[in-house]
Amino acid sequence: MTRPSVPAFAARPVLAVAMLVGVVLTALSGRYGYHRDELYFMVAGRHLNWGYVDQPPLTPFIARVSTTVFGDTVVGLRVLSTLSTIATIVVIALLAREFGSDRRGQLLAAICAALSGFVLGVGHMVSTATYDLLAWMLIGLFAVKLLRTLDGRWWLALGLTAGIAIENKYLVVLPIAALFVSLLIVGPRSVLRSWWLLVGVAVAGVVALPNVAWQFQHGWPQLTVASGISEDDGTENRIMFVPLQILQLSPFLVPLWVAGFLRLWRRLTWARSVALAYPVLCVVVLVAGGKSYYALPLLLVLVAAGCEPALGWISRHRVQAIVGLVLTAVTSAVFTLPVLPASAVDLVIPVNKEQGEQIGWPGFVETVATAWERIPAADRANATLFASNYGEAGAIERYGAAHGLPTVYATHMSYYDWRRPPDSNTGPVLLIEIVRAPQREQHFRDCTQVGTVKSPVSNDEDGTALMLCSGPTEPWSTLWPKIRQFY
Known part of the structure; x- marks a missing residue:
């Protein structure tokens, strides 16, 4: 069976969008102050270890590197977070390319990612979610490449990325598990019979081993932390799951990810398992009482898939499209970036409490x-x-x-x-x-x-x-x- 090819990568316009976001994040990075988690990461970075009670070691390590290289300030701390966000936007455009989007579709994917409240919110600060998002996008990219080409060697890239991501946050096992379940349900199951899958699992295990060993030696404290969070916040998380899925990404992007799901399910059937992975992941998060943002990265994959069919509508309704993008930019900036006076932040705290934690x-x-x-x-x-x-x-x-x-x-x-x-x-x-x-x-x-x-x-x-x-x-x-x- 001939597998689909991909268009050329629209490198210049995509990089222009990503770099513009980097400029905006840098300009605003010192406007409020440190987030409480950032204050903790900086102290953890001075006590480097292979693990901590509540997290693996990568984010504290990155915090230490960033402040050492770029200065022990709020701006210096957030430089590598900004660079990670730039890379995330580029990867989302590459995902659109894998789904067959041409230059315009890739640019639209980059713009949608750049205006997404979730991408801007985690990109503005240093958090485990910042680097977790980039890892999820890379895993999505490599998984789509695996399905498009049926080349088992992409399992190696998946394994390496997953292993590094586990050194940052254990949540990365969720999209991989959701994809695995989806492959069993709708295929193609042939990719699961490749010996490269075993190589990828082995690589992930070797890279993640230091932190796993640390957790084992200390009685798995991170499981205690996770169970406590779920017990305290599980009911609220379940109630707010659907509304926050819409609000945190952006209500104006809902048509794109719906179009992306339908496109993968009906037309790009070789990637049907990618579409199914999202609802599978949602079920897992809801049962566990996890936070709504745990499933948001897979929505960005669906947005990337939905950009190509959205182009036809945009060409016929340019004014409405421009108005929608402007509203997306304004609402995302107001709710996730430090653009309001500190005295006005109480207006957005009910939707995004992280704004208040920086003041x-x-x-x-x-x-x-x-x-x-x-x-x-x-x-x-x-x-x-x-x-x-x-x-x-x-x-x-x-x-x-x-x-x-x-x-x-x-x-x-x-x-x-x-x-x-x-x-x-x-x-x-x-x-x-x-x-x-x-x-x-x-x-x-x-x-x-x-x-x-x-x-x-x-x-x-x-x-x-x-x-x-x-x-x-x-x-x-x-x-x-x-x-x-x-x-």
Whole structure:
């Protein structure tokens, strides 16, 4: 059977679109500030290891490389994230090419990716999802190449990409599993009989082995974290799954991914398994109570497939198409990029809370420093500054020295492993509580609220209580395991 060929790659216009996005992301990257996760990644990057309680090592490593090479600033931290987003847009255009799109279709795919709220949102910051998205797009590209050519050697590229991606986030196993199930259902099953599949699996295993070994040695803490997140947020995630699938990518792109699904199912039957992989993945995520963005990358694959049939409609309705693209650009920018004044961010937080998590950290640390000064100078040598989560601890590490704050401690995620107060710290404890927690306060004596964090926006830290306690009820070495936080 003759397999379909592909058109020439529209390199110049696609790269122009991707580079324009890079310029925009760079221009805006320092406008608000660090996200709480970024503060954590930077600290994790200073404690490099093959694994952490809540994640594999790649994103903290990238954070360290980026700040070392490009500067220890918000802008410097985000350079490699921007480059990853540029690459993601190019790969999405290459996917459109694999589906038979000519120059115009590839350019449309690049534009749609560039205007997608999800792509811009994860590209603006450093997150595991940033590099996970690029990995998913590459896996999609190699999978489509495998199906189009029936050349089993693409399993090697798939395996290598999957292995590297596992060193960033375990979610990458989901699209591969969904594709595998889809291949069993609708074929072509011949690609599963290639010995290159075994080679690809072996390569993925070898590359992922260091982190898997670390998790095994430490009792699989990441599974504990994942189960806790699912238990806490699973119901809400299921309720919001469909609305967020539409909103986070962009409502204006819905016709394209629907057209892409139908095109793969009805016309490009050699890629029918790619279309089926999306609903299969959605079912898995819904059952597990996972977050809606777990399935969004496969929607981008469907968008790439839908660009070619969309060209005919666009040529007949140019004004409507232009208006739609402009509205997509405006809504995506407002909800995912730091284009609004900080005072107006409360308007978008209900849709994208990550906007608010980038605002207010210097003021938070200043408020903590004011509370710390309530401790008599003579008692500060054996006093303890104790944060309730990694964002708070990371912010204090970043900004605390300028306010004379001491080393901060926390039991949240991998902070638990990095350091513990010495047992000689029997004096006052400044306890930072994002929500008052009597079950935690019971481990400290005579706790009194001495301050409240007033954030400029309605983010998680707004209203955080600062509790000054006279000391721990038992030595820190005994207390530490009792107050560990996995989520």
